[in-house]
Amino acid sequence: MPPDVFLLPPFFDYGATLCWAVSGALVGARRGYDLVGVFILALVSSTGGGLLRDGLFLQEGTPLLLRTPEYLSLVGFATACVMIFGKRLTSLPGFQRIVVLFDALGLGAYAVVGMNLSLVKGLNIPAAMLVGMVNATGGGILRSAISGREPHLFRPGKFEAVAALVGCGVYMTLRQGLATSPTVAAWITIAVVFVVRMGSVVYGVSTSAVNSFKDEWGQDRPLP
Amino acid sequence: MPPDVFLLPPFFDYGATLCWAVSGALVGARRGYDLVGVFILALVSSTGGGLLRDGLFLQEGTPLLLRTPEYLSLVGFATACVMIFGKRLTSLPGFQRIVVLFDALGLGAYAVVGMNLSLVKGLNIPAAMLVGMVNATGGGILRSAISGREPHLFRPGKFEAVAALVGCGVYMTLRQGLATSPTVAAWITIAVVFVVRMGSVVYGVSTSAVNSFKDEWGQDRPLP
Amino acid sequence: MPPDVFLLPPFFDYGATLCWAVSGALVGARRGYDLVGVFILALVSSTGGGLLRDGLFLQEGTPLLLRTPEYLSLVGFATACVMIFGKRLTSLPGFQRIVVLFDALGLGAYAVVGMNLSLVKGLNIPAAMLVGMVNATGGGILRSAISGREPHLFRPGKFEAVAALVGCGVYMTLRQGLATSPTVAAWITIAVVFVVRMGSVVYGVSTSAVNSFKDEWGQDRPLP
Incomplete structure (x- = not known):
């Protein structure tokens, strides 16, 4: 393994995957x-971002999802939990808080994983940031798209993709500008994304719509 | 060709492809x-599962769809038939029965093709089962997703993905547990999926919704 | 570079990308x-066709979108323009005309790029035409699919995919039938697609629905 590869600690990776799978299953x-x-839905929510990263963008053979049985097992476990415990799961003390916290941790963590793999592969900075964003937010977008719904991520709301974007900027500045080690840059980025995301949730800060257009231009033009 | 590769007989493969293309075109x-x-719609319905298998999951170069002109020709032929004969096609004696039968045969057949290719590639058992499911049911999901609709496969209904899932379990047990030859395991699996699928259609057995949630949790959380 | 590769002139490629990105952003x-x-939306509208071509169909390593920073920069620039100038952008003199013209030029150009790459890779004629169609129209379809909408391209309307299809036929006839050089065949094709597309817009010629079915067959069959 080259020295500039950052690996998430397994408990962190599996924790975030399980949390996102439970959310999707619910x-x-x-x-x-x-x-x-x-x-x-559990599968796409938890592993969709990584699948798009590996299958569509980085293209380095079989996606990670298929290389080890852990991710599929976690998704199966999450599905079984939701099937067996159902609503009682969501009323466990602290359940929602844990999901929100793990979600905010995973957001930065997967952005870092995507960017790190891209830099190892030699991609340029904007491309690595795009892959980081896809890894962090692609699962949620794919979950909506696959079920014929508009992703909530596209609409104004609490900072989520924006938090990931800030994190991408921080990571790239640390790695490329300040030559920080991958591991240090990773944890700083995860902390920043967590703070931005949770700050937005706690203080109710939201993005706003870009513009309101009243003209009819572009209304129904199926541009390629 | 390694001895553990199972190939669908061409008339079977082309028959199922044509049948699914006609269904999609209709x-x-x-x-x-x-x-x-x-x-x-004809293209995605008939070849979408294999395209996802090759393009997103297995990643072994150009997808099969592009390697030979047969599949595209069959899709073109199906489109032409639907354009020229339209409703008269569906009122041919036995037409609907043939479509339902070929559909039920194809379901197991493509699950086997996907699993077999995955095992040849050395994937683990859960991963091979996932690829088999994608190969068998991915076209229908992609058809809905590409046209902005929720896949019917997600909702309670007659056994379809469940039939494919049973088949995946049977095939893996035969291959990995009982060391059955690929061809024997394939035909047993195809028969089992056919019986489960047709039994569900004939006797009206359906899956049920996992749970009904009345709380608002997760309602509009665009989790990544 | 092999002699039979056709490259779009950069100003043309970047012009069409910028135009499609602005359309998508709007x-x-x-x-x-x-x-x-x-x-x-800007990203998918302008680069989605090429991403599907590279990531799903041709599979020759990292998609072009990630190999150079130009495309992502153009998409960022288009997003910034729409954010800053908003409606005023659409009321610039000649704005809509420029978008329609570049759109019609890009339609043929990307069809040619996709077909040319496919022929270089040794694909058969129907496969190369499919890749050309995906390259030309895939961005628009992906844009709708990713936001949970039915692509307008599927419904009767002005010639767009049909114009691209005519262009694919012209290009293949010139290249394979008449052994025309890639560059000459490319520009003839781009001109033909432009004329068919603009003729359809100016004279109001539209495609028609294939058929109207009143039977309930296939209504809610989630075929794979």
């Missing part, structure tokens, strides 16, 4: 999906 | 699509 | 998206 259950639908 | 025609829309 | 702004949503 969304599927609330929509009235059956076993298969709930599993697919 | 869905497009019923929605009022034009030539291009009908062709795209 | 669609996002009109829908009320925030910064991230507008950027993603």
